[in-house]
Amino acid sequence: MNEEVYKIEGVSFSYGKLFALKDISFSICQGESVGILGANGTGKSTLLKMLNGLVFPTHGSIKFLGTEVSEDALRGDFLRCFRERVGFVFPEPDVQLFCPTVFDELAFGPLQLELPREEVKKRVESLLEMLGIAALRDRAPYTLSSGEKKKVAIASVLSINPDVLLLDEPTNGLDPRTQVWLFEILQRLKELKKTFVMSTHDLSLVEDFAERVIVIDEAHTIAADGPATKVLSDKDLLLRANIIHEHTHRHGNITHIHSHGPFSTHDEHE
Amino acid sequence: MAQVTLPDWFKEARVEPCLTGSKVKPPNFIEKNLNNIASFMREVVSLEEYAAKSGVLQSLDTRARITGMLAIVAACSITSRFAMLAGVFVILFLMMLISGVSFMALARRVLPSFVFTLALAFPVFFNFMTPGTDALKFFDTPVKVSITYEGLSTGLFFMMRVTSMVSLVALLLLTTRQADFFKGLRTLPVPPLFVTALFMTFRYIFILLKIAEDSTLARKSRTIARTKLSESQNWFASRITLILKKSMNMAEEVNMAMASRGFxxxxxxxxxxxxxxxxxxxxxxxxxxxxxxFGL
Incomplete structure (x- = not known):
């Protein structure tokens, strides 16, 4: 069994009286690829922010490599260890791109972690080449297309070389070519035994990429946690959690009712 | 999933023809603002056109370019002589030429401040603000109204000073990529947090303007009857509130994104x-x- 990276115990989070998450418990081991599935507003993004120490549980605890991720801990020596090991790709790249150029954007993280200047330059140049975005080097991030922004946002996190990657809706708004690009990059990183936690609505990405799936239902609790193949084959569970839906349409005189996602077949005539 | 039932009114076909040929109404308050915002955005994005040219100013290090320009701006604010300001205009003109910046591009950016300065300086030309020898008399009774030589001198000097300073800054911004400008500022003795805040304001104002533009277009696409000016203004105010809330959310998210990467x-x-x-x-x-x- 690989080392336990995260241990989440009885975690709840509320905005006033509104719960975003209720009594969540699970663990994540090194090298695991975990897909977090859930309908809109079930608390997936909040969970990822908590895993990145950006917001903190109102109840329960989150431990990273045995140390509790708390505001106090992140004011001390633990901050550097945590920030260089955990990277977070935000769903909206505009939020994440705040430097004057793409080069500066990639250099931001390593510079804050006080890596030697030469090492930072080397990392940034090699990442620009690796991700095929060298032509964007001196461009201002706001002049980029959505796909390019996403690539730069991912690169800006990879430049820290984190062991754990938290990805919030990574394929959101991406064209098919960029989605394939992203998938290939993630596959290469997976070979390096990095840990992934990915919140998404993209079932095909989860099916292809994650070995384990956690489903958060509309009651903000964990509805399922298990191997991806098992969870994604449970149609009733996915329907209950509002992750897939049934859809009616007609071909001539025949009416079909069928679900979308992994159960998209035309054999459910009515 | 339950089958969707469409209400009857949804199924009614529209049979009447579209009317055409009526008098075209001028754009309203919202549209005018929208157009101004959009044109401002386009203009700012196109600023890089001159910065990308291989002119003399562009070839200078950004720190030297900013410091040098600010020194000449300071000279304009210190001097009390027409000759000095005239000299600055000559320098400005030469710099414009050797940097490949067109006169019209510079004039377009300076014109609004020129008009504003003229409006401010206008009363100074008259005898009731600056008494002195009459240069142009309008009437004597019931009160004397005239333009005085002293007023002309003070007003024109003020306008020349402001115009030269604005032109220098406009030329600096035209010949400097925004990214380089902020990087240049960072290396000068300006607090880094101030430069970052300035850059972020500049960076995110466009996103917020885009939200404002989209919001206005969404309203326009559903507006048929002409709305009253007061209604438009109320709606505009409500959108400003929304944008303020969005900007606060965005500030929080950006702060998180920075913290996440070690800030x-x-x-x-x-x-x-x-x-x-x-x-x-x-x-x-x-x-x-x-x-x-100092001496001239």
């Missing part, structure tokens, strides 16, 4: 490269202009 209250950045001979030459020249302003 802990103090920005660390790369130093710029070394300056070359031509940069020092330009700094020497601009310092000389500043020096002259």
């Amino acid at each position: 802990a209250g103090r920005i660390k950045t790369f130093d710029n490269g070394r300056m070359r001979g031509r940069d020092y030459l330009w700094l020497g020249f601009s310092s000389f202009v500043l020096f002259l302003s």
Whole structure:
């Protein structure tokens, strides 16, 4: 069994009286690829922010490599260890791109972690080449297309070389070519035994990429946690959690009712 | 999933023809604002066109370019002589030529401030603000109204000073990529947090403007009857509130994104490269202009 990276115990989070998450418990081991599935507003993004120490549980605890991720801990020596090991790709790249150029954007993280200047330059140049975005080097991030922004946002996190990657809706708004690009990059990183936690609505990405799936239902609790193949084959569970839906349409005189996602077949005539 | 039932009114076909040929109404308050915002955005994005040219100013190190220009701006604010300001205009014109910036591009950016300054300075031309020898008399009774030589001198000097300073800054911004401008500022003795805040304001204002533009277009696409000015203004005010809320949310998210990548209250950045001979030459020249302003 690989080392336990995260241990989440009885975690709840509320905005006033509104719960975003209720009594969540699970663990994540090194090298695991975990897909977090859930309908809109079930608390997936909040969970990822908590895993990145950006917001903190109102109840329960989150431990990273045995140390509790708390505001106090992140004011001390633990901050550097945590920030260089955990990277977070935000769903909206505009939020994440705040430097004057793409080069500066990639250099931001390593510079804050006080890596030697030469090492930072080397990392940034090699990442620009690796991700095929060298032509964007001196461009201002706001002049980029959505796909390019996403690539730069991912690169800006990879430049820290984190062991754990938290990805919030990574394929959101991406064209098919960029989605394939992203998938290939993630596959290469997976070979390096990095840990992934990915919140998404993209079932095909989860099916292809994650070995384990956690489903958060509309009651903000964990509805399922298990191997991806098992969870994604449970149609009733996915329907209950509002992750897939049934859809009616007609071909001539025949009416079909069928679900979308992994159960998209035309054999459910009515 | 339950089957969707469409209400009857949804199924009614529209049979009446579309009317055409009526008098075209002028754009309303919202549309005018929208157009102004959109044109401003386009203009700012197109600023890089001149910065990408291989002119003399563009070839200078950003730190030297900013410092030199600010020295000449300071000279304009210090001097009390027409000759000095005239000299600055000559320098400005030459710099514009050797940097490949068109006169019209510069004039378009300076014109709004010129008009504003003229409006401010206008009363100064008259005898009731600046008494003196009449240059142009309008009438004597019931009160004397005239333009005086002293008023002309004071007003024109004020306008020349402001216009020269605005033109210098406009030329600096036209010949400097925004990214380089902020990087240049960072290497000058300006607090890094201030430069970052300034850059972020600039960076995110466009996103917020885009939200405002989209919001206005969404309203326009559903507006058929002409709305009253007061209604439009109320709606505009409500959108400003919405944008303010969005900007606060965005500020929070950006702060999280920075914290996530190791920011802990103090920005660390790369130093710029070394300056070359031509940069020092330009700094020497601009310092000389500043020096002259004390005596001239």
